[in-house]
Amino acid sequence: MSILKEEFPVEAMDFVTAGEASAQIKRLLKKLGVDAGVIRRLSIACYEAEINLVIHSDGGKLVLEVDSNEVTLISEDVGPGIPDIDLAMTEGYSTASEDVRMMGFGAGMGLANMARNADRFDISSKVGEGTTIKMYFSL
Amino acid sequence: MTVNEAAKIIGASILTEGTDTSREVREGYTCDLLSWVMAHGREGMAWITVQTHMNVIAVASLHDMACVIIPEGISVEADVLGKAAEEGISVLSSRLTAFEICGRLTQAGIGAC
Ligand SMILES: Nc1ncnc2c1ncn2[C@@H]1O[C@H](COP(=O)(O)OP(=O)(O)O)[C@@H](O)[C@H]1O
Ligand SMILES: [Mg+2]
Numbered sequence: 001m002s003i004l005k006e007e008f009p010v011e012a013m014d015f016v017t018a019g020e021a022s023a024q025i026k027r028l029l030k031k032l033g034v035d036a037g038v039i040r041r042l043s044i045a046c047y048e049a050e051i052n053l054v055i056h057s058d059g060g061k062l063v064l065e066v067d068s069n070e071v072t073l074i075s076e077d078v079g080p081g082i083p084d085i086d087l088a089m090t091e092g093y094s095t096a097s098e099d100v101r102m103m104g105f106g107a108g109m110g111l112a113n114m115a116r117n118a119d120r121f122d123i124s125s126k127v128g129e130g131t132t133i134k135m136y137f138s139l
Numbered sequence: 140m141t142v143n144e145a146a147k148i149i150g151a152s153i154l155t156e157g158t159d160t161s162r163e164v165r166e167g168y169t170c171d172l173l174s175w176v177m178a179h180g181r182e183g184m185a186w187i188t189v190q191t192h193m194n195v196i197a198v199a200s201l202h203d204m205a206c207v208i209i210p211e212g213i214s215v216e217a218d219v220l221g222k223a224a225e226e227g228i229s230v231l232s233s234r235l236t237a238f239e240i241c242g243r244l245t246q247a248g249i250g251a252c
Contacts, residue, residue, distance in 0.1 A: 019197025023226075026201060043201045044177050051173070051194075104190045109174040 004032070004066045010053040012079075015103070018054045021062050022047040025073075032066060038137050041117040042071060045135055048110035049075035055100050056080070057131065071137040073118075082125040089115065089123075140164050140249060142206045142229050145185060148247050149240045151208065151233035154220050158229040164205045167249045169237050173198055180204060181252055185244065187237045191215045193222060200226040210237040 006028070008021035026043045046062065053060045053075060060077025082088045089111045096106025115121040118135035125131040143160040146153055153160055165183030170176050171190050180186065180202035187208045188195060196219060199207050206229040209215055215230060223230045233240055245251075 016193055019194055019201070022201060023197060047177055047198070047201055048174065103192055103194070104171050104173040104188075105194075107172040107174040109172075109178060113174060113178050 002065060002067050004028070004064070006064050008062045008064070010050055010060055010062060010077075012054060012057055012059045014054060018051060019047060022050050025062065025064050028064070029066070029071070034066075034071065034139065038071065038139065042073060042135075042137050045114040045117040046073055048113045049073070049133055049135075051105060052110055053077050055096055055105055060130070069139050071139065073135045073137070075133040075135075076130070077132075078130045081127040081129055081131055082123075083127050085123055085125060140247065142185070142231070145206070145208075145244060145247075145249070146231050148243050149208070149231075149233045149235055151231040154209075154215055154230045154232050155224045155228070156220075157224055158227055160206075160229055162205045162229070164249055166252045167241065167244050168252055169241055177201070179252060184252065185249065187240050189213060189237070191219060193219055195219070196223045196226055196228055196230075199223075199228045204228060206231055208233060208240060210235060210240055 010021055025046055029039050057077035057079035063074040065072040091112045092108040094106045094108035100106050119138045120136040122134040141161050145164050164185045167185045169187035171188050176198055182203045184204045185206050186204055208231045212234045
């Protein structure tokens, strides 16, 4: 049974509000009394997903769904997609631009951080269409 | 050690207004790659970085860090400081390099994560 379902739009290349959705999601989960360890893992994964929407996609959203035994976080975007997911998952691999790297993004650790922190991690992508990532956290 | 005490040790000024500088600094960390800090950051940390944009505050706040320390007197924009104050993250500015800041804080007993 779903306790809560909420969507958070994320704009491409908006570095001023980048991280806001993750902060809001963290606050929501705290209010619901979700275990601190789960919140920590989810915050890390959520932030990485949000930054990817900002720096790699043409815009998208994060969808948070909480039920009694699991939290689901989905990142959905419209954008270039990922041609080689295995390569993209490799730590250190990044196609981020020099400008974005200068800001400290583009370490190529985002997808790996997501996979490591979620209990289950699913990624699907279509080149020229977009990317969907589903992450599950057991309660 | 508190944020205030740490600031004194590295000759730093506190750029944010109204944040709790009596907060305990539990450990220190330095890195300018945000994903790296996101992966290794922890509550109560003092984070030294040359990055000064809005997302530094987002990362520090998601980890509930004690403070962010900007080395070499790099200036920080007012809207970033405003956001930091809103999130309760103290931002410190020191003229020392990141290397010297780490050295002094380590000597004063702040550990690494
Ligand atoms: N939502 C996305 N849309 C398109 N490409 C993406 C997306 N997320 C990740 N990628 C691709 O996967 C690579 C690795 O992503 P990640 O591990 O987060 O590292 P980084 O964001 O630091 O480049 C990116 O450089 C990019 O090429
Ligand atoms: Mg990334």
